[in-house]
Amino acid sequence: MEQFELEDPLPDGAYNIGLIYNLKKGIRTKVIDEEAEYDSIDTITAIKSALASKGHNVVLLEADRALPENLKKARIDIAFNIAEGIGGRCREAQVPAMLDFFGIPYTGSDSATLLIALDKAMTKKFLSPLKIRTPRFALFAPGDIIRKPRLQYPVIIKPNAEGSSKGISDSSIVMSYDELREVLDRNFRLYGCPMMAEEYIEGREFTVGLLGNKGDIRVFPPMEIIFKKKNGKNFSIYSYNVKQNYEEYIEYKCPADLTPEQEKEMVRMSETIFNALGCRDSARIDYRMSEDGKIYFLEINPLPGLAPGYSDYPMLAEYSGIGYVDLINGILGAALNRLGMKDRGDQAR
Numbered sequence: 001m002e003q004f005e006l007e008d009p010l011p012d013g014a015y016n017i018g019l020i021y022n023l024k025k026g027i028r029t030k031v032i033d034e035e036a037e038y039d040s041i042d043t044i045t046a047i048k049s050a051l052a053s054k055g056h057n058v059v060l061l062e063a064d065r066a067l068p069e070n071l072k073k074a075r076i077d078i079a080f081n082i083a084e085g086i087g088g089r090c091r092e093a094q095v096p097a098m099l100d101f102f103g104i105p106y107t108g109s110d111s112a113t114l115l116i117a118l119d120k121a122m123t124k125k126f127l128s129p130l131k132i133r134t135p136r137f138a139l140f141a142p143g144d145i146i147r148k149p150r151l152q153y154p155v156i157i158k159p160n161a162e163g164s165s166k167g168i169s170d171s172s173i174v175m176s177y178d179e180l181r182e183v184l185d186r187n188f189r190l191y192g193c194p195m196m197a198e199e200y201i202e203g204r205e206f207t208v209g210l211l212g213n214k215g216d217i218r219v220f221p222p223m224e225i226i227f228k229k230k231n232g233k234n235f236s237i238y239s240y241n242v243k244q245n246y247e248e249y250i251e252y253k254c255p256a257d258l259t260p261e262q263e264k265e266m267v268r269m270s271e272t273i274f275n276a277l278g279c280r281d282s283a284r285i286d287y288r289m290s291e292d293g294k295i296y297f298l299e300i301n302p303l304p305g306l307a308p309g310y311s312d313y314p315m316l317a318e319y320s321g322i323g324y325v326d327l328i329n330g331i332l333g334a335a336l337n338r339l340g341m342k343d344r345g346d347q348a349r
């Protein structure tokens with residue numbers, strides 16, 4: 001198709017990049033956060049501009065059923081993958097699997113890593129030999145008989161394989177078995193997917209960003225998510241509503257106020273988790289610290305949100321002096337390095 005044809009050959013070191021994404025469409029369903037994980041046109045445009053500013057040609061490719069055909073037409077050198085995929089716990093793995101099938105290189109982790117990391121229970125099991133401290137949990141699927149879990153209340157109930165706090169609201173924390181059943185029933189009706197019931201860690205919250213690859217990883221200093229006011233039965237959670245209205249609820253502090261030992265431990269845990277899961281190029285990891293100072297791993301995002309001025313990952317980079325354009329080209333650069341491709345974006349054009 002004409003729209004995919006390059007008019008002139010690109011200068012040496014600049015690439016024809018396919019930016020693969022799932023766009024928010026404003027679809028209305030019974031829940032407000034149906035498309036929480038998808039990207040807005042502003043984010044897609046910002047990534048495109050950041051890459052184009054270094055001389056690359058950027059083709060926009062939506063991760064829908066036409067993607068295989070469009071990939072053939074676009075003849076890209078590399079994909080910049082931010083696609084969330086379409087449904088199920090394997091959704092984030094769909095596009096990387098397709099790219100591997102076609103032999104097209106791409107930024108970010110492969111399908112195996114994305115599959116495990118999206119599934120919170122599987123990630124915890126995968127990491128258990130490494131003795132990473134993480135809250136105890138039980139998993140429930142629609143249709144299951146809900147037996148009393150051996151967990152200490154309060155317990156938080158969240159979708160086992162979602163992100164962007166989809167399905168996490170003020171009513172996600174339960175104080176008893178009766179409440180747990182009530183919330184599970186409601187969530188199964190609304191979201192129709194397996195739910196994790198996890199011991200709630202009262203305390204501070206942190207997030208850590210990583211850029212690069214094993215042996216050459218830059219770990220951005222931990223950022224604290226400080227709750228200005230409580231939500232949800234007098235608890236503090238970074239729920240979907242809080243993320244949407246972060247100015248009202250949250251103050252970000254980076255670098256976080258931690259002792260050198262605590263910061264070292266969080267950084268070390270982050271590198272261990274990143275490497276154990278075989279993450280590539282970029283990721284963001286969430287932690288809580290209990291009131292007695294123990295650090296608990298909550299979950300990892302190997303496809304961290306990249307919404308400028310909103311997502312935590314660009315915020316973490318910014319605090320380390322890496323602006324948005326450099327961050328996006330840094331992710332690409334990490335991939336090019338890993339793939340043994342020339343990284344000459346800066347010199348091109």
Ligand SMILES: Nc1ncnc2c1ncn2[C@@H]1O[C@H](COP(=O)(O)OP(=O)(O)OP(=O)(O)O)[C@@H](O)[C@H]1O
Pocket residue numbers: 135156158162163164165166168198199200201202205236237238239286288298299301
């Ligand atoms: N076990 C827990 N104890 C305390 N708070 C928790 C726990 N699990 C989740 N939370 C709260 O809920 C928020 C969202 O949970 P989590 O990070 O697991 O979901 P997510 O949708 O994968 O997030 P992301 O937007 O980072 O992809 C956390 O940032 C935290 O505030």
Ligand SMILES: [Mg+2]
Pocket residue numbers: 286299
């Ligand atoms: Mg999270």
